[in-house]
Structure formats: structure tokens, C-alpha cells
Amino acid sequence: MSKITPEDVRKVAKLARLEIPEDQVEMYTSQLEDILSYVDQLQKVDTSSIPPTTRAVEVVNVLRKDEVKSTVVREELLDLAPQREGDFFRVPKILAD
Secondary structure, three states, X not given: OOOOOHHHHHHHHHHOOOOOOHHHHHHHHHHHHXXXXXXXXXXXXXXXXXXXXXXXXXXXXXXXXXXXXXXXOHHHHHHOOOXXXXXXXXXXXXXXX
């Protein structure tokens, strides 16, 4: 692995349109070098027997049985509508004949 130079940090900052104060370039150089060193360590781990996954924790949909349940608030909700027609809300016509 090649060593990260301050010029590399300046170039990456310019490409990312970031302003890095000159007095912090050395700090970022060291941090990037540490990050790439860690990634290099991870590259050495044998993952050939690990199946590819899309997420760390498997997500399973939990479904419930679809049941019709009566409610006592139906009339109250229908009464809140500006207009009501029987057991339905009456709404303005939006389609032309």
C-alpha cells in the first residue's frame, strides 16, 4: 500500500470541494493513512465461505390475518364529514360526463 501524502489529501479535498485549513492537512493525512491501513487489514480476512448479504440483520415481514372487525366509531366518523349519503361520504364530482 502506498503512503498517503499531504498532496494526496489536498487533491482529494479539492475534488470533494472541501476547504481544509493548511494546519490540519497533516492530521487528515495521518487519519487517512490509518483508515487505509485498517481497510488493508480487512482485505486479508478470508470471506470465501461467507454468503453475500444485503444487510447485517435479516428482515422478515410479519403479517397478520386480514379480518373484518366491527367498530363503534363508524357513525361518529361518518358524522364528521361535511356531507353524508347513507353509509358513505358524499364528495364533489370530479370527472366530467
